[in-house]
Amino acid sequence: MIIGVPKEIKNHERRVGMTPATAHAYASAGHEVVVETAAGAAIGYRDADYEAAGARIGRDAAEVWGAAEMIVKVKEPLPEEYGYFRSGLLLYAYLHLAAEPGLTQALAESGVTAVAYETIQLDSGALPLLSPMSEVAGRMAVQIGASYLEGHHGGKGLLLGGVPGVAPARVTIVGGGIVGVNAARIALGMGAEVSILDINPERLRQLDDRFHGRVRTLMSDAHTLAGAVREADLLIGAVLVPGARAPRLVSEAMVRAMSPGSVIVDVAIDQGGSIATIDRITTHDDPIYIKHDVVHYAVANIPGAVARTSTQALANCTTAYGLRLAGGPLREAALADRALARGINVLGGRIVCQAVAEAHGYPHEALETALARGAGIGA
Incomplete structure (x- = not known):
């Protein structure tokens, strides 16, 4: 899978979706990692560090989003990034969609499949990707x-x-x-x-x-x-x-x-x-x-x-689930890991997280139903 890591554009957001070490983990698993130039520069990760880890450098956001089958971010996309959305794209990031009606609409209308760090939840109730932040x-x-x-x-x-x-x-x-x-x-x-x-x-x-x-x-x-x-x-x-x-x-x-x-x-x-x-x-x-x-x-x-500390702590936790997503197909990954399945908020444009659907008045489709009918990437 081609995995894109764009530079974060939120105000003073210096975190980045992957460290060079985690980029190496994806590359070692056989995936192509494309990191936007200077994505990690603010916290001391040079383009050369990512290249040494097996990633290639994209010249701008358009190249990274356009090439990627899966996007790994930190924060939710901002309105200026919605134009990159397209059917079949997998988005893996903090999303907080219950408080984001515009983003929810954009994801639903574009057919993106969106997996939220903050709703990946173990049977115990623990939130392993929210906990470090x-x-x-x-x-x-x-x-x-x-x-x-x-x-x-x-x-x-x-x-x-x-x-x-x-x-x-x-x-x-x-x-x-x-x-x-x-x-x-x-x-x-x-x-x-x-x-x-x-x-x-x-x-x-x-x-x-x-x-x-x-x-x-x-x-x-x-x-x-x-x-x-x-x-x-x-x-x-x-x-x-x-x-x-x-x-x-x-x-x-x-x-x-x-x-x-x-x-x-x-x-x-x-x-x-x-x-x-x-x-x-x-x-x-x-x-x-x-x-x-x-x-x-x-x-x-x-x-x-404290972007360097935060990036390292977050990447340590997101990578294992990200590798499962990238390894696909999504249906098999979701069925094999209930925690990961809970992270899927939007599947092929359908809202499959009940709390998000209720927050914005969208119809809710059960994840199992959406997967059964073949919605989403690799389903």
């Missing part, structure tokens, strides 16, 4: 929040960990999954007072054991959440519903009750955001806005700020 985003959310609590950034002028005789900042994390755990680790390490809210009491027990009682665990009901948000100096949205739009758990009234100069970092913005006042996606160039005297950070590609 959730780890990065969770850790960075605290670093970011600590920075914006500084007065010259609009914050209330708090040092996250305080000093002897001065209380530390209060960090409230909504969601006890991978993002929440990693945020809590960093916040505790910086000396903050940390609370985690979740709707699953068993998960709260696990978190209490994991952090040896150093984190305050709270059952997330409307009353408790309102109180925890009100007292937060730094609020981190860490809610995830696999494949679906994030629920808006924190209301505008809750945000209004926060003290001036508090900071919100909503990691769930990739999937629509979990904070009612997060009404737009921001960028690394213009990352914040202030509403109700609260600093809002809503950058959708947080891990892109």
Whole structure:
């Protein structure tokens, strides 16, 4: 199979779909890898490094997209890339389609088969391709929040960990999954007072054991959440519903009750955001806005700020599934691996992920039905 790796074009997105090492893995499996020139240059991967690994270099995006049977990306295609879509193309990337009506429509109308990193899910419920970026985003959310609590950034002028005789900042994390755990680790390490809210009491027990009682665990009901948000100096949205739009758990009234100069970092913005006042996606160039005297950070590609670390962590996890997809046919790959099958969101233009179909009012076709009728690549 011819596999294309285009350069990412999202604002400040310096990650790349393959490292030279993972390009070598695809090439060693007999695939032709075409990497757009300078795709990895921003993080120290030269064209020559990819060529030494067995890839060839495409002069521009049009060449890479045009030659490829399968595209391996990091972030979802932007509107200027929709023109490259065509029937029979396989797209493998983070897609977050429940929050992307335009992209969903473009994929459906073009006949592309789209496999989303974030919905590849093991029987245990684990999300192996989302986990590494959730780890990065969770850790960075605290670093970011600590920075914006500084007065010259609009914050209330708090040092996250305080000093002897001065209380530390209060960090409230909504969601006890991978993002929440990693945020809590960093916040505790910086000396903050940390609370985690979740709707699953068993998960709260696990978190209490994991952090040896150093984190305050709270059952997330409307009353408790309102109180925890009100007292937060730094609020981190860490809610995830696999494949679906994030629920808006924190209301505008809750945000209004926060003290001036508090900071919100909503990691769930990739999937629509979990904070009612997060009404737009921001960028690394213009990352914040202030509403109700609260600093809002809503950058959708947080891990892109540490692109080399993120690229390596992501490629380590995506390659095994990517090789299964490239090895095809798709029907056999999906039937042999239920986790991979859950990653298929669009198959030959049909929406086969129920959460995405429901988010945008599309008819949902069961994956098994679509595969049986021969939709998609190699089916």
